[in-house]
Amino acid sequence: MHTAQRYVGIDSLRGLAMLWMTIFHFSFDLANAGYTQQNFYADPLWTWQRTCILSLFLLCAGAGQVIAVAQGQSWARFWRRWGQIAGCALLVSLGSWFMFPRSYIYFGVLHGMAVMLIVARLTAGWGSWLWLAGLLAVASKFIASYAISTRAIPQFFNERSLNWLGWVDRLPITEDYVPIFPWLGVMWWGMAATQWWLGRGATPRLALLNRVRALGWLGRHSLTYYMLHQPVLLGLLALYGAGLRG
Numbered sequence: 001m002h003t004a005q006r007y008v009g010i011d012s013l014r015g016l017a018m019l020w021m022t023i024f025h026f027s028f029d030l031a032n033a034g035y036t037q038q039n040f041y042a043d044p045l046w047t048w049q050r051t052c053i054l055s056l057f058l059l060c061a062g063a064g065q066v067i068a069v070a071q072g073q074s075w076a077r078f079w080r081r082w083g084q085i086a087g088c089a090l091l092v093s094l095g096s097w098f099m100f101p102r103s104y105i106y107f108g109v110l111h112g113m114a115v116m117l118i119v120a121r122l123t124a125g126w127g128s129w130l131w132l133a134g135l136l137a138v139a140s141k142f143i144a145s146y147a148i149s150t151r152a153i154p155q156f157f158n159e160r161s162l163n164w165l166g167w168v169d170r171l172p173i174t175e176d177y178v179p180i181f182p183w184l185g186v187m188w189w190g191m192a193a194t195q196w197w198l199g200r201g202a203t204p205r206l207a208l209l210n211r212v213r214a215l216g217w218l219g220r221h222s223l224t225y226y227m228l229h230q231p232v233l234l235g236l237l238a239l240y241g242a243g244l245r246g
Contacts, residue, residue, distance in 0.1 A: 007067055010194075011219030014060040018218045018225055020053050026233050033237055054109065054178065055186050060219075061113060062190025065120040070198060078121060086114045088227055092176075100175050107164040108176030110226075115164075116184050120191060130192035137185030144181075145169045 024046070031038040040046045068078070089110035097104040105111075126133060144167030147153045157167040166179025218225055 006220070007063075008216050010060055010063050010067065012215040013056065013219065014064075014222050015215030015218030015220075017053055017056040017060065018222055018229075019215065020049075021057070021226075022229055022233075024049055024053060025230060029230075029233050029237055033241065054183070057109070058113075058116075058183055058186040059190035059193070061117065062120060062187040062192075063194040065117065065124060065187075066191045066194040066198065069121070069124045078117075082114065082117060084223060085110055085117070088223060089114055091227065096175055103173045103175050105174055105176045106160070107174070107179065109178045111164070112178035112180065112183055115180060116187050119184060120187055123188070124191065127195065128192065130188045130195070134185040134188035134192065137188060138182040139185075141166050141179075141182040 027036070027038065027046075028040050030036045031040060038046065040050075089108070092105050092108060092110055096108075123130065123133070144153070144157065146169075148155060148157060148167070148169040156162060157165065158170055158172075160172065163172050164179050166181035166183070168179075171177060
């Protein structure tokens with residue numbers, strides 16, 4: 001996609017999600033290193049932030065797919081980008097296995113994205129039905145959770161071979177978990193909202209966000225930034241810790 005064709009507003013929203021994510025991850029790193037006492041797995045202050053960050057990111061991902069299709073992106077170009085995301089997902093699994101061998105990331109945000117983007121591309125022509133599809137996708141997670149907890153359906157959806165679907169009644173032990181349901185629903189809503197927006201003569205810019213150019217830059221380089229930000233943050237913390245010990 002050429003620079004002149006980019007929807008800068010979407011880039012800026014994605015950049016905002018990346019900035020928020022960085023603050024969240026740095027706070028997690030501080031707690032993991034013992035500098036603060038925070039429960040990122042149970043405290044609503046952090047669990048709700050994670051939900052909001054991920055929702056914003058997936059809404060932007062859905063928006064990006066709609067814009068790409070509207071601008072005639074070829075399947076070949078789609079698969080090139082998809083390959084980058086899938087490759088980075090494998091690197092995340094490998095890196096997290098070294099850091100957290102008992103709770104490594106086997107289906108985190110990039111793994112989920114790799115699956116959901118294929119579905120998004122195939123369903124881009126659903127139009128306004130995407131609103132309903134999104135609602136059903138989100139609802140299915142809670143319906144399945146209730147059905148499992150009441151023994152109405154078998155427990156095997158909780159097993160690792162199937163829990164990537166999201167139809168579980170207990171969270172798996174992993175540092176990042178972004179299953180297909182309910183999160184595909186959020187991506188579908190992002191697609192539906194963007195199709196509605198484009199149908200009403202949308203402009204590429206969102207005036208307020210575009211004043212902060214760094215957000216647009218983050219949004220345009222989100223995958224590279226995502227892969228590098230944690231090693232940088234952890235490196236800085238390691239240097240700080242070494243300075244304290246010295």
